[in-house]
Amino acid sequence: MENETPRFLKEEEVRRQKIQRLKLLNIDPFPAKIKKSKSIEVILGKYSVLAKKDGVVILAGRIRSIRRHGGSTFAHIQDASGQIQLYFKKDEIGEKSYQLLIDEIDPADFLQVTGTLFTTHKGEKTVLVKSYCLIAKAILPLPEKWHGLVDPEIRYRQRYLDLLANPQVVNTFKRRSKIIKTIRDFLNQNNFLEVETPVLQPVPGGATARPFITHHNALAEDFYLRVAPELYLKKLIVGGFERVFEIARCFRNEGIDWSHNPEFTMLEFYVAYWDYHDLMEFTERLFVEIMDKTEHGFIIEYKDKKIDFTPPYPRLKFKEVMLKETRINIDQIRSRGELAKAAQSKGLKIEKSYGVGKILDELYKDFVRPKLIQPTFLTDYPLELSPLAKKIKNNPQYVERFQLIATGFELANCFSELNDPDDQLERLKEQEKLRKGGDEEAQRFDQDFIEALKHGMPPTAGFGMGLDRLIALLCNASNLKEVVLFPTLRSEKNE
Structure with missing residues (x-):
């Protein structure tokens, strides 16, 4: 991730400029309220019914990818329940909205879209977008290799990316x-x-x-x-x-x-x-x-x-498993001195502060517990x-x-x-x-x-x-x- 920092800084600057342009157009990049929408999981679950009825669906989520082709653009949007493809056409949403999509919308942004359902010739379930609005602008992009983040340090520190x-x-x-x-x-x-x-x-x-x-x-x-x-x-x-x-x-x-x-x-x-x-x-x-x-x-x-x-x-008794695994009979060897000597003979380091319980616990952790699968x-x-x-x-x-x-x-x-x-x-x-x-x-x-x-x-x-x-x-x-x-x-x- 470190070698991506310069790219991220440049990308952040570009996205901040987009935010300023949006504000000049009186578009709030972080609106507080949006229309009630359905989850992608629900839409996919009722897909065949909704598609036949030409029913209008409203959904919201994060844009994971964008592929632009002249007067049309494909994107994938994701919420907590799943992912679905979006299809933007200039003829459907109008030239102004389409140009805004091209100029100001990036992967990782959150959109709310309204549209109807259809299936592409490749068989992918898709929303034909009739209108959309930006509901949260991402200032930083996702890591370039977001589809397979493996560095454990990044994964634990930045769990949201994981x-x-x-x-x-x-x-x-x-x-x-x-x-x-x-x-x-x-x-x-x-x-x-x-x-x-x-x-x-x-x-x-x-x-x-x-x-x-x-x-x-x-x-x-x-x-x-x-x-x-x-x-x-x-x-x-x-x-x-x-x-x-x-x-x-x-x-x-x-x-x-x-x-x-x-x-x-x-x-x-x-x-x-x-x-x-x-x-x-x-x-x-x-x-x-x-x-x-x-x-x-x-x-x-x-x-x-x-x-x-x-x-x-x-159900196994502690003393019997201890005897089996260490040959130490704790019925007979129970004084602190004898037990410390027996533990040391097994290679354990016994501190002066260790009492009988602590010595027994060290023996248990090293020789008994690992054997119980x-x-x-x-x-x-x-x-x-x-x-x-x-x-x-x-x-x-x-x-x-x-x-x-x-x-x-x-x-x-x-x-x-x-x-x-x-x-x-x-x-x-x-x-x-x-x-x-x-x-x-x-x-x-x-x-x-x-x-x-x-x-x-x-x-x-x-x-x-x-x-x-x-x-x-x-x-x-x-x-x-x-x-x-x-x-x-x-x-x-x-x-």
Whole structure:
């Protein structure tokens, strides 16, 4: 795109001159109101009926190409629903309007046209234009190679050009919208209440992550962008709601790579009187709904692998898969020193600030998660990895937690929620100790959440899922930036 800059500057100057000429002719290049028009999709859908009746159609859109041939001009116009050919004849629209078309209208401009339908001798459905008006003048042209923009840097920074250039990108984001709508509809059908919780929080909680910090001038206090909505949603369960969900924008001040974006969309929901076994069954039902409504069956392709979402999904215990993949028996090796030594023997770098939970997490991410390709419930996580989950009654070193994993992605993180305020108090104190010892991702102590639990929270199951990751998987996208309209990027001046 850089080598096109001089051409763009010259083109901009020419187009600005056209705008001045239009104004001298009392033609507004950016009118506020236009006639009501039909979408191109509707016109094409009713084409045979409209063409037979010589019915007049009105449509509006962006001119994608213009081909001039003396007293006639062909163009293609596009709106969000599709594209159709236009045919301008001097004899039809008059010499003055036709000359205006020749002199002042360019590709990328927006027009509204009125005309009748016919089919060319080559079989192309076409609008014979009876009149037209300019409704928005484009000052810059589209990139010369708009039909195949491939530079990822331009695609992500100037997504509007990417959407114009690549129809498959448009389809990806339409699918994203459909997937999220399907999830929302399913939860509504199952009597969940959609709620909104704070994005600005005095204490960032609900996930092991480093937060973004901001300052509230009027209150003279630091606040944090939420890393998860979890603690607020559980307060709503305390308050008497029994089924709540939120599709939440969350923020984590961490690295950016193909599977992480600092700003992302999270689905969380909570159900009173359920445990994590109930949630596994409901998760399978949710994925059946997603696959049924948005896919062509339960088997999808991702990075040349076939992934089968047909339930039921295997249920594997965390410690058993860890033993299989690392030969580390975490029933026997649980002290920080022994675990660090075992992890180092596997080639992992263990920092002094790492507690038992962090070491287990590093082992899991390197040796366990990548091996789980087909959808799998990994269950019964170590206590140290799960400060907000309820302990297994007869095995308190582990908690009632599972993750749904596929293709090495964590799709969902779920557990029976810890509702004992004293147990939760001790675990958050331990997290605070780890944070002060250098673990920036450890959870922060939240006294208000403890106070809420003291008022009583029923047995509750909680579900969290990163929607960007789910959509990347279903759309066979190798990078989250492909399914986020405007991903976080380094500013150009810092590159």
